[in-house]
Amino acid sequence: MNEIKLTQFSHGGGCGCKIAPGVLSELLAKMPxxxxxxxxxxxxDTADDAAVYKLNERQAIVATTDFFTPIVDNARDFGRIAATNALSDVYAMGATPILALAVVGMPLDKLPPEVIGEILQGGAEVCRAAGIPIAGGHSIDVLEPIYGLVGLGVVDPARVRTNAGAHAGDVLILSKPLGIGILSAGLKKGRLSAHGYAEMLRWTTTLNRAGAHLADIDGVHAVTDVTGFGLAGHLLEMCRGAGLGAALQFDRLPVIAEALALVQAGVATGASERNWASYGEAIDLADTAPEWQRRLLTDPQTSGGLLIACAPQAVDAVQAAILAEQGEAGAVIGTMEAGPARVGIA
Known part of the structure; x- marks a missing residue:
């Protein structure tokens, strides 16, 4: 409908525009x-996906917010991706969303009302798919387009799954393939094919609804979603929360095919470099590993998959829950191990 390319207005897109984890840690440490x-x-305390507040013995409120600048040029697609990403934090806690509030910042002198309307329409479509209303929100006039949601959900306090409960010996499962940040970089450079864009849109608009079912499975100990800090960064948070190490099998990592080709050709985001600078000293990657492997491990995932730590006997049930919600099972990528909070790559 429109010829405007939204990414021309943003210095970074999607979860790639998050503050680097090292800087964020310093800022939070200074909070009174x-x-x-x-x-x-x-x-x-544990850099988890959302806040959880207990109302009574059977109900707790899960609250989160997530918003960012455009990762794609199409307005409706941007709205869909941003809304899907925001609701992911609710699902990652084992909760069911109940409503959302829109967070809207738009350069009103640059974007016509119909384009802004398409962004909002895309977000509303995702919320309808999740079975919730957008019940309000807030909007301001800013220099770069910003869109996202405040997401609210409910969960039984006994069913909350944080990123800090992993056990030694747990199996690690990733529900979506990696490579979203790489594809977004390819899009900005004009190197992303129509098929690559379709794959990017497919995964970034797939709701992580399986998360709401995982807490019902015995043996699921920890869940988080993989977003702006990359797989290595979010796994490291899981390690630190549990006081454990992790061992990843690199050849088991699921990767979108075109993203793999692009990263091997040198395409990556600046956020990947910032991520490595923030936590790379805790990642044991062989000095002989090619550069693209590091970039893949730190690639910022917008609306990425769930990272699940579960007992070996729970793997089949977890995979069934993922398959039922997204039509494709996740990938077993490694294990949690006793030891210091580090991520080893084999």
């Missing part, structure tokens, strides 16, 4: 201590 009521089951 706040009120921490006993009902706050999950706050900022």
């Amino acid at each position: 201590p706040g009120v921490v009521p006993p009902e706050l089951l999950v706050g900022t």
Whole structure:
């Protein structure tokens, strides 16, 4: 419908525009201590996906917000991706979304109302698919387009799954393939094919609804979603939360085919470099490993998959839950191990 390319207005797109994890840690460390009521089951301590506040013995509220600048040029697609990504944090906690609020910042002197309307329409379509309303929100006039959601969900307090509960010996499962940041970089460079774009859109608009079912499975110990800090960064958070190490099998990592070709040809995001600078000292990757492997491990995933740590006997049930929701099972990529909080790559 429109000829406007949204990515021309943004210095970085999707979860690739997140503040680097090292800088974010420094900022959070300087925050003065706040009120921490006993009902706050999950706050900022473990860098988890959302806050969880206990209402009573059977109900807790899960609250999160996520928004970013355009990762694609098409307005409706941008809205769909941003909304899917925002709701992922609710699912990652084992919760079911109940409503959303829109977060909207638009350069009103540069984007016509119909383009902004398409962005909002895309977000609303995803919320309808998730079975929830957009019940309000807030909008401002800014220099770069920004869109996302505040997501609210409900969960039984006993069913909450954080990123910090992994056990030694747990199997690691990733529900979606890697490579979204690489594809977005390829798009900006004019090197992404129509098929590659379709694959990018397919995975970034697939809701992580399996997360709401994982807490019902005995042996599921920890869940997080893989977003702006890349697979290595979010797995490292899981390690630190549990006081364990992790061992990844690189050849088992699921990767979108065109993303693999692009990263091997040198295409990557600047966020990948910032991620490695923030936590690379805790990643044991062989010095002889090609550069593209590091870039893949740190590639920022917009609306990425769920990373699940579960007992070996729970793997089949977890895979069945993922298959039922997205039509494709996840990939077994490694294990959690006793030892220091590091990620080893074999």
